Amino acid sequence: MRDFGRKFVVACLLAGTAALPLVGATPSVVQAQEISGFAQAVAETAAANPALGAFYAERSYQPIWTTAEAAPRRAAFFAALDQAGAHGLPVARYGAEDLRNRFATIETERERGQLEAAVSLAYLAWARDISSGALEPQKIDAGIVREIIRPDPVALLNGLLNAPVPAHYLRGLAPHTPQYANLLRARLHLAEQIADGGWGAPVPAKRLGPGDTGAAVVALRDRMMAMGYMGRSISGSYDAALQKAVQSYQFDLGMKADGVAGEATMAEINTAPEERLKSVLVALERARWLNGRDLGQRHIWVNITDFTARIFDDGKMTFESVTVVGQNRSDRRTPEFSDEMELMVINPSWSVPRSITVKEYLPMMQRNPGAAGHIQLVDSRGRTVSRGSVDFSAYNARNFPFAMRQPPSSGNALGLVKFLFPNKYNIYLHDTPSKSLFQRDVRAFSHGCIRVGRPFDLAYALLAKQVDNPEDYFQSILRTGAETRVPLDKPVPVHLVYFTAWPNAQGRIEYRHDVYGRDGALYSALEKAGVALAPLTN
Template identity: 55%
Template structure:
């Protein structure tokens, strides 16, 4: 109960003692005023009101005990350091909160402080655990559904915790990825404060054998970035070529050791541009809340890869082709669960492709796309000779289109299913030439895999003794066969222009769909700023 309120007591906040002059009324009257203030202030937030009603209006923050003091201290310390998480300090207005605490003189004042601290806790808790932004409001291709912690449960859990500092720390993602991104954020901020990586490279192409001031600029930039040991060379020698290759690997570029336009453009990116990518990646990591336990599949759209992780360790990687950078083809971002694979799949042509691409072709030539069967509403194959395609459009086209299993099937010889409303899946493809390209955004939205058979073996390795033999026995039947996964696997289709690996430099990729630029704009609009400055 609040009968222990004293005429004055002390807040320990960020290492300072802030004295509060409180009421001089009788304890019972004071407690009534305190409860009334809480009820009034909490009424504007249903969750806060629910919590305090259930808690019989007892204080969480403003009591005189050591635990109350520890809670206050832990919260203010966390709010002072929100920028460590790429969150905007102005959003939480910790100075106003501390001033409100310092200026409290009555029981009513104290009740208002109590609710203000709870509201600040809940805002911070939501932001740091699952992100500030609502993904779908930023770009319609970010269809990720963010799991938000129940606010009443969050404050209840905090109130029941004997270790408030630890509770607040564990609200943020604990994934190795998040922790490494935080480390990179700090490194970049220090670099910016020191003037960055020096002058940009004033050239559109440099290659082995070149020499002169432009090569020196390239050398100095790569040394400053950590891709090359100190050197006095003015020639594009083997050491510089290896440094360029290392940079190209870390930035998803063609690894040829030649500093062409694309490579130089990336080398000339400033630390603040990279910091924006890191801060966006931190917000994105908060949206997912990955467990890093068991098996999971990660498809990074900007990296054009599909990877399998087991307990956080990379166990398989293959190149991918993703959706073309067009409004109706960009691959969406979401998470789901892989349930099965289909060997020798039939391609059921999506209606948008059938009506927008194939119907115009058949209107010009009824026999166009002859590898596809037309199926009527009763499931019968239709003879094209009896169809006048000119009478149909995107709205009234009455047929389904299918391609039988086979080597020329658009889905290749296997597809991997995590049924979802976006009709996205992973699959093989007969168009193998695209995997050799640096930028691999060509599909209608689904994810094509460079090594689909090896991907299948990896998935089957958990449930059969000889996954390769098991797979090919079913493949050689030439019949469509569904193979269920005994343990379903989380699939995360993500979009990261900055991501980390356990060893080596942070990986940076180009913003192929422009989504990260939109997220950064939204973060900046909320008050996120770049600490450090370019000299």
């Protein structure tokens, strides 16, 4: 009898029947009891998400998943769930297998109501994750202060409900940038390579260069071929082809591209594909955090891990400079967020942050009142105070009543120009007198702000949109030596990002070091949420 009932219920569902017969009841009682049972089950299950409960209440608990008419929508959603792993999402979170099994075994209207709401809950979880990310990053790293634009649950439900082609609507929820598509391809390619055994054994050498021969060179050659940097070769020597391959690899990793596999280059070459895949999975998540945000037709892109600042106009890079970012210390790491650059200050003074004043300069002045004499001591009314009139030993970090300011000069800590996008983190881009640091490979030395290697050129690029001769205009102000604020006629979006894997203009993935350890923490969180390292399919 149970098997018959199950088959009958499924047949009713597939036929679009809304209610099931109850033995011994009149038709009106049957309808009232069963509609009530379905609606109550939907309401109880949907209570886990208030927006979902309100959605169903607004439509008098009409189903959107569990009727014959909903079959195309249902099929499209389950097909999307089958691809969740390809996007680096936590597949188990959505419970696709359990939902499929429940569709095959429901027997009562209450079970149908519970399943109806359960599918909607799974849909909202998946849609939220694929459109704006599966993690809450600030809970993982306090330096990720990016505002994530989360989709409205009711809009997600109505959008799918009203979509002429459900599959098209669902595909449109993921980021549709070329970079995201390239990352997806990289994830698939890496997963395939890992399944086929990876890139072979690590190269057993610390350094190899042109002219070298032997087994280690052969291992290097084979690994460069496996990684796609070199065509097929049977050469056993470090020849021109191998040197060119190593040089291309170094360029993609932001290293000095000399074609010599030195110790640093060899360490990168010997990095396992599994580690590269982790970077790609985190990059996919980070890309989803930016989804829904208009980056700007013109915008500034500062990749912290790459130590670069770039201007993009209509998707094309029109300016690039090396940068120095915050030190890898808890109070100095450059945060991740987006804002709008509103102005530049030429010949800036430096108002020393309170934390630097009391943590660094106050102890120095307690030992020697004349220490850091190039920086002025300023009272609460903005007046310069003589060092000789202050007993620094009488103060500590809590009660020190003075501020510190460095007047405009070529030796000013901010250099000769700073670029402001006012934010509560007191982060901005600026020039610096410490030019030698730009020659380093790893450039994490600041207190958190971004030092720009080509600050004047950045100023010219920004001013070019509003003055005829930006260089002459800038230099004429610079020559005055006076602190001058120059507003931008149109604010420019600024995005401080942290990608250790990101496609270049040709679509090839470039990798960078996890300078603050943020990606390691994010990958651990993704893994804990249920993201699998390298599933080819779900």
